Amino acid sequence: MTSSMMFRTLLFCAVAGVGCALGCRWMEHKYPQFRDSSLGLLKAMREEKLKFMGQLLDEIVALFEEDQTSAPWQETVMDDFLNIISQQADGLRACVSSQNLKRKSKKLSMYFKRLSTLLEQTSHSTQAWEWIRTEVKVHLQRADLLVPAKTN
Incomplete structure (x- = not known):
């Protein structure tokens, strides 16, 4: 091995060693900060989904509390x-911070x-209520995809 090759090998080892030492210090001091920040953001993302679902459910309740005299379903249903x-909305609110x-x-x-305006414009007709019912069904199915079976 020539001295030039030996020098390059030693230089490489020295640089790699310094890099490893810096990496270890970063792992000890900076990694926990970044890990905690990323986990906090993931939690916030979960809360945003749950908050959105809660609002969706509240909006559905408000919509269906309108005049249903022409609705094609039984009042008890x-x-x-x-x-x-x-x-469901109450349960979701319990999972989201109040602020x-x-x-x-x-x-x-x-x-x-x-x-709601569509319902009003059609005098809360049977057809409008049926269309609203199918729209709400699709929204509830989509919202179900936002929350996996286990929400860690």
């Missing part, structure tokens, strides 16, 4: 549906306002 949706509940999605509120 509607009462049971609203009771279950309300219980996070104050901010609501304006887009979601506006969407449900448009659905």
Whole structure:
């Protein structure tokens, strides 16, 4: 082995050793900070999903509390549906910090306002209520995808 090759090998080992030492110090001091920050953000992402779902359920309840005289379903079925949706919303609120509940999605509120306006414009007709029912069903199915069976 020539002295030039030996020098390069020693230089490489020295640089690699310094890099490992720096990496270890970073792991000891900085890694825990970044780990804690990323876990906190993941928790916040979960809370945002749960908050959105809670608002969705609240908007559904408000929509279905409108005049249902032309709705094609029995009143007792509607009462049971609203009771279950309300219980789900209450349960979701228990999983979200109270300060996070104050901010609501304006887009979601506006969407449900448009659905309410549609009902009003059609005099709460049977067809409009049936369309609303199918829309809400799709939204509940999509919302179910937001929360896995186990929400760690």
